[in-house]
Structures are given as C-alpha cells and as structure tokens.
Amino acid sequence: MKLSQIGELTLLEQIRKRFEKRSPDIVIGIGDDAALLKPFKKNILVTTDMMVEGVHFNMDFITPYQLGFKLVSVNVSDIYAMGGIPRFLLLGIAMNKNTAKETFDRFFDGVHEAMKHYGLSLVGGDISSASKGMSLSATLIGYAEKCLKRSGAKKGDRIYVTGNLGDSACGLELLKKIKRLIPIEISKEQRAKSKELRIKMLPKGLTWEDVEPLLTRHLMPKARDPRRFIRYATSMIDISDGLLIDLSRLCDESKVGARIYTKNIPVSSELKKAASCLGISPIRLALSGGEDYELLFTAPRDKRVKAIYIGDITESERVIIDTSGKKKTFSVEGYQHFGIQR
Amino acid sequence: MKLSQIGELTLLEQIRKRFEKRSPDIVIGIGDDAALLKPFKKNILVTTDMMVEGVHFNMDFITPYQLGFKLVSVNVSDIYAMGGIPRFLLLGIAMNKNTAKETFDRFFDGVHEAMKHYGLSLVGGDISSASKGMSLSATLIGYAEKCLKRSGAKKGDRIYVTGNLGDSACGLELLKKIKRLIPIEISKEQRAKSKELRIKMLPKGLTWEDVEPLLTRHLMPKARDPRRFIRYATSMIDISDGLLIDLSRLCDESKVGARIYTKNIPVSSELKKAASCLGISPIRLALSGGEDYELLFTAPRDKRVKAIYIGDITESERVIIDTSGKKKTFSVEGYQHFGIQR
Numbered sequence: 001m002k003l004s005q006i007g008e009l010t011l012l013e014q015i016r017k018r019f020e021k022r023s024p025d026i027v028i029g030i031g032d033d034a035a036l037l038k039p040f041k042k043n044i045l046v047t048t049d050m051m052v053e054g055v056h057f058n059m060d061f062i063t064p065y066q067l068g069f070k071l072v073s074v075n076v077s078d079i080y081a082m083g084g085i086p087r088f089l090l091l092g093i094a095m096n097k098n099t100a101k102e103t104f105d106r107f108f109d110g111v112h113e114a115m116k117h118y119g120l121s122l123v124g125g126d127i128s129s130a131s132k133g134m135s136l137s138a139t140l141i142g143y144a145e146k147c148l149k150r151s152g153a154k155k156g157d158r159i160y161v162t163g164n165l166g167d168s169a170c171g172l173e174l175l176k177k178i179k180r181l182i183p184i185e186i187s188k189e190q191r192a193k194s195k196e197l198r199i200k201m202l203p204k205g206l207t208w209e210d211v212e213p214l215l216t217r218h219l220m221p222k223a224r225d226p227r228r229f230i231r232y233a234t235s236m237i238d239i240s241d242g243l244l245i246d247l248s249r250l251c252d253e254s255k256v257g258a259r260i261y262t263k264n265i266p267v268s269s270e271l272k273k274a275a276s277c278l279g280i281s282p283i284r285l286a287l288s289g290g291e292d293y294e295l296l297f298t299a300p301r302d303k304r305v306k307a308i309y310i311g312d313i314t315e316s317e318r319v320i321i322d323t324s325g326k327k328k329t330f331s332v333e334g335y336q337h338f339g340i341q342r
Numbered sequence: 343m344k345l346s347q348i349g350e351l352t353l354l355e356q357i358r359k360r361f362e363k364r365s366p367d368i369v370i371g372i373g374d375d376a377a378l379l380k381p382f383k384k385n386i387l388v389t390t391d392m393m394v395e396g397v398h399f400n401m402d403f404i405t406p407y408q409l410g411f412k413l414v415s416v417n418v419s420d421i422y423a424m425g426g427i428p429r430f431l432l433l434g435i436a437m438n439k440n441t442a443k444e445t446f447d448r449f450f451d452g453v454h455e456a457m458k459h460y461g462l463s464l465v466g467g468d469i470s471s472a473s474k475g476m477s478l479s480a481t482l483i484g485y486a487e488k489c490l491k492r493s494g495a496k497k498g499d500r501i502y503v504t505g506n507l508g509d510s511a512c513g514l515e516l517l518k519k520i521k522r523l524i525p526i527e528i529s530k531e532q533r534a535k536s537k538e539l540r541i542k543m544l545p546k547g548l549t550w551e552d553v554e555p556l557l558t559r560h561l562m563p564k565a566r567d568p569r570r571f572i573r574y575a576t577s578m579i580d581i582s583d584g585l586l587i588d589l590s591r592l593c594d595e596s597k598v599g600a601r602i603y604t605k606n607i608p609v610s611s612e613l614k615k616a617a618s619c620l621g622i623s624p625i626r627l628a629l630s631g632g633e634d635y636e637l638l639f640t641a642p643r644d645k646r647v648k649a650i651y652i653g654d655i656t657e658s659e660r661v662i663i664d665t666s667g668k669k670k671t672f673s674v675e676g677y678q679h680f681g682i683q684r
Binding site for chain 1: 369370374375376377378379380381385386387388389390391392394395396397398419420421423424426430432433434435436465466467468470471472473474475477479481482483484486489491492579580595
C-alpha cells in the first residue's frame with residue numbers, strides 16, 4: 001500500500017496512538033499545534049539535524065529501519081556531547097507519496113527502537129509529501145545539569161576518545177562494494193536463510209564476522225553516554241564529521257592546539273583487516289572518516305579517566321606524531337557540506 | 343558566487359556572527375552541539391515544521407526573502423495557537439550546492455526580518471547540501487503561562503476567527519496567473535521603476551492595489567498574537583490547512599460539533615474582486631483555502647471577545663448555514679499531504 005492511499009491524517013493518527021505517552025514532564029504531547037513540556041526547573045538542551053536522501057543516505061544502502069534508528073542516534077549524540085540527558089523528540093518527515101506504507105512503518109520501527117534505547121518520548125513533528133527525494137529532520141530536547149562546551153580545553157589537558165574510529169567510514173566503503181541492503185536489524189538466523197546474503201557478495205578475504213561490526217557502526221550507530229567520565233571533562237564534542245575536523249572545531253572554540261599520536265588512535269581489528277582488503281589506509285579512515293559518533297573530550301592530566309588517551313592539548317600547534325615519531329601539521333580534513341574540502 | 347565556492351563552515355560562521363546574541367535565557371547559543379536554554383522555571387512549548395520545494399513552495403513564485411519570512415511565521419503561528427510566546431528558533435536548511443550565495447543571504451534576511459518582528463533568537467540549526475530540491479525545517483520553542491489546546495470547546499461556545507479568510511489561497515491563484523516573482527518586500531517606489539512589474543501582467547480588471555494584500559498574505563503571512571483575547575478562549579488552533587479542515591480538527595479534539603454561518607465568514611473586498619476576475623467562488627476560498635494563519639478559537643457566549651464571530655459549537659452536527667438559511671453538512675475539505683482529499 002502506498003502513502004497516497006492512506007493520507008496524512010490517518011498516518012498521524014497511527015503515530016499518535018503508538019507514541020502517545022503520559023509522563024509528568026509532558027503536559028501536551030503529539031496532536032496539538034505544539035507540545036507543552038515541563039522541564040522540572042532544569043536547563044534545556046536543544047539540537048536539530050537534517051538527513052537528506054542522496055546526500056546523507058542512499059535508500060539502496062540503508063533500510064528504512066536503520067535510517068530511523070540512525071536519525072535518532074545522530075541527534076542523541078549531540079545532546080550527549082554537551083553532557084546532557086536526551087528526552088523529547090520531534091520529527092519532520094517529507095516522503096514521496098508513492099512511498100510504500102511498509103517503508104514508512106519500518107522507518108518508525110527504527111525510530112521506536114532508538115527511542116527505547118535512549119529513553120526518549122516523541123512529542124511532535126510534521127509530515128509532508130516530497131516531490132523528489134526524502135528529507136528528514138529531527139529535533140531533540142534534553143536536560144542538562146553540568147553542561148560541557150567545545151570551549152574549555154586547557155593547555156596540558158589530555159585528549160580522549162570513547163572508542164574505535166574509522167569503523168563507520170569503512171562500513172560505508174564496504175557498502176559501496178556490496179551494493180545492496182544489509183538488514184543487520186534482523187537476527188543472524190533469519191539472515192542465514194536469505195539467499196540474497198551469501199558470503200560471495202563480500203570483498204575477497206572477508207567474512208560476515210569481519211564486516212558486521214563495521215556495517216553496524218555505519219548503519220545503526222549508537223551514541224555514547226558520557227556520564228562515566230563527565231565530572232572530569234573540560235570540553236567535549238562528538239565525532240560526526242571525522243576526528244581531525246571535530247578536533248579542529250574543539251581547538252578553535254577553546255583557542256588551543258593539539259598533539260595527537262597515531263599509535264594511540266584506537267582502530268579495530270575488523271577495520272585493519274577490511275581496510276587492507278579494500279586497499280585503504282586504516283589510519284586515514286580513523287583520522288578523517290565521519291559518522292563514528294564517538295565522543296572526543298579533554299580532561300586534566302592528573303585525573304584517571306575511563307577512555308582512550310590519544311594526545312594532549314598544546315598552546316597552538318596542531319600536529320599528528322606518526323609511529324616513527326615524525327611530526328605532521330594537520331588541518332581540517334573531513335566532510336564539509338557544499339564540498340570545498342574533503 | 344555559489345555555495346560550493348564558500349563552504350559550510352564559512353556559512354555557519356557568518357550566520358553565527360550575525361545572529362549570536364547574549365540573553366539571560368540563552369546560556370549557549372549557536373556554535374556548539376546543542377543550545378542550552380534556561381527557561382526561567384516556565385513551561386516550554388515546542389513545534390517543528392518542514393517546507394519542501396515543489397510541495398510547499400516554488401522558487402519561481404516566492405523570493406528567498408519571502409521564503410525565510412514565511413518559514414518563521416508558520417512556526418510562530420503554531421506557538422501562538424497554543425497561547426504561547428515564541429522565543430528560540432532552530433533552522434534546518436538543505437540547499438543544492440549550486441545555489442547562489444545571494445539566495446542564501448536573502449533567505450536569511452527574510453528570517454532575520456521575521457525574527458525581529460516576533461522577538462526571536464536563533465539558537466541552532468543544521469546546514470546541509472541537497473541533491474535535488476531545497477528542504478527547510480524550523481523548530482520553535484516558546485514559553486507558556488496559560489496554554490490553549492484544540493480540545494476545550496464546549497457546546498454553546500461561540501466560534502471566532504481573527505481576520506479575513508481565503509486571501510492567501512487567492513494570492514496563490516493570482517501567482518499562478520502572474521507566473522513570476524513579486525518582490526513585495528521592496529518599496530513601492532523601487533518596484534515602480536521595475537519594467538518587469540508592469541500592470542499588464544495582472545489578470546484583466548485588477549490593479550496592484552487590489553492584488554497586493556492577497557499576494558502579501560500568501561508570500562509573507564504574519565502570525566496572529568492571541569494575547570488580546572486569550573483569557574476568554576476555551577480552545578484554539580491556527581488556520582493553516584483551511585477553515586473547514588482546521589475547525590474539524592478542533593471539533594474532533596473537543597468532541598463537539600459546529601455550526602458556522604456563511605454570512606459571518608470575513609472576506610476582504612480584494613478577495614471578492616480578485617476571485618470574481620479569476621472565476622473562483624470567494625466563499626470556497628475562504629472555507630477551504632489554506633495558509634491564512636489566522637487563529638480560530640472558541641469562547642463562552644457571555645464574554646465580549648475582540649474577534650470575528652463566525653458560528654457556534656454544537657453537540658455533534660457539523661454544518662454550514664448559507665446566506666439563504668440552507669443547512670449543509672461539512673466534512674474535512676482542505677489540504678492533506680499524500681493527497682487523499684482536496
């Protein structure tokens with residue numbers, strides 16, 4: 001069934017029934033002109049992100065379920081990157097009227113799964129038709145007690161990340177080779193039955209065990225909750241566009257430099273293996289690949305922080321020390337919309 | 343100059359410099375992962391709306407300035423419709439990389455003009471490239487003391503609107519005939535000099551004085567502040583999709599009916615004249631035309647309300663009484679995305 005056979009009002013009613021939930025901090029939820037929220041005297045964090053078909057995603061590579069999950073994660077990551085607790089979600093969806101109802105439903109299944117994972121409530125949104133590609137927007141509101149900015153890093157602070165870098169970018173490279181949808185959201189058993197997903201579609205030398213973590217990181221990233229180290233952090237940002245571009249932003253805002261060590265950059269064994277099969281440098285993916293949604297933060301060097309130490313904040317020089325000890329200046333390398341740099 | 347010659351980071355920096363403003367209720371504004379807001383212990387209203395090229399607007403008919411202004415107004419109208427005071431704006435913009443920088447700048451001029459008009463602060467957003475048409479999203483956060491829902495109308499309440507209906511829909515019909523951009527945002531004197539805007543492009547029998555209010559209502563609508571009557575109102579909605587569809591929504595939520603009188607529906611003299619020249623029924627435009635952004639509300643009949651009385655809330659029947667006293671049942675007629683009904 002197509003969306004044009006159902007209509008906006010019925011779709012809205014279905015969403016409302018599914019997501020409507022009373023909670024002491026939601027006075028009015030879905031279904032009126034705006035949502036009324038009662039933030040318990042706390043400060044409010046708010047972020048918005050768009051995802052555009054043909055720019056941020058390609059429906060030949062990502063399932064609607066994965067897309068819904070990812071849209072939510074990307075926004076949660078922004079709230080976590082400020083040290084906040086995500087809480088209220090608003091969605092904007094523009095889809096072609098010939099879109100299958102199945103696509104719409106699976107998209108919301110993915111949204112729902114992510115909402116449960118992060119403890120969110122959907123409080124509003126907008127549904128529209130699109131004449132061409134799909135456009136999605138999400139706005140996320142969260143609470144903040146201690147709030148962490150991009151500025152705040154001090155000379156001498158250590159630089160940390162919360163996990164492996166480059167996996168998502170490598171997952172994208174793999175998808176470009178595999179050239180089909182990978183429904184990682186269904187069970188391994190179900191997938192094993194699918195003739196469509198035979199091992200032969202993988203680049204030579206790689207198994208599903210090798211590629212699965214990389215594909216998952218790209219298709220259904222999970223945002224990192226900073227609560228275990230937040231009390232020590234002096235500045236923070238999430239790695240959405242790539243380590244070097246996001247570290248540059250943090251340095252710009254903090255008016256400092258940074259020295260990072262190639263040998264300290266966490267790279268998964270799966271990334272090393274897959275990158276080698278693909279003929280790409282793993283460290284290049286780890287430094288410049290986007291969409292890992294790991295957190296990048298700084299903390300004073302005398303604090304014991306449960307995260308991966310990758311370098312130090314300097315007065316102004318911005319350098320990478322490679323494994324042979326050679327120093328190389330870094331500039332912003334990563335994804336920029338409108339495509340000046342890459 | 344094209345956006346691709348400037349790049350996202352420079353564009354963001356320009357926006358940040360222009361709109362950054364310290365205010366006691368904004369702890370962190372543009373430029374970090376999320377904005378941090380301090381809502382003075384008040385309740386929070388939040389709404390989001392998308393505008394998609396080819397669906398909500400056509401760049402052959404609306405200037406970037408008008409589009410920016412309208413995007414803000416549409417969202418302000420939702421906050422006003424809840425009885426709130428709009429305050430914080432977030433924008434999502436996806437534009438093709440070959441878009442002229444001039445288009446981007448004029449769009450923000452229109453946004454800025456609207457922000458000044460409504461007293462808003464821009465606190466965040468997202469800029470992205472689009473492979474095809476332009477997509478815009480706005481999220482608006484406001485404060486609420488007394489909050490007015492769509493539910494709340496009681497049998498016997500009177501139904502009011504805040505101004506003329508149908509003007510915006512008629513403006514759109516005119517634009518379809520005129521088939522060009524009308525820069526109503528520039529002064530009459532400037533426009534008088536433009537050879538492009540000669541009177542001969544207007545449908546026969548109409549002057550610029552006739553059409554200007556209609557075009558303005560469509561291209562640069564202003565949302566209605568409900569403060570002068572809010573203390574009496576029992577329910578409220580803004581007329582974005584058309585009187586009948588929005589009144590039906592209010593009735594659905596309030597679980598009541600409505601009786602409205604054709605003779606009471608406020609119709610401008612300009613609409614009457616233009617609709618007659620175009621061969622369209624003015625009352626049909628007033629009942630079913632969208633995007634007027636007037637407020638529709640109910641109040642007890644013993645209250646003196648400064649607005650236009652158009653009918654009464656009934657137990658369940660939903661009827662229009664025409665000028666000859668004939669009763670006709672109304673159902674939802676108006677714009678619905680995915681196009682089941684029109």
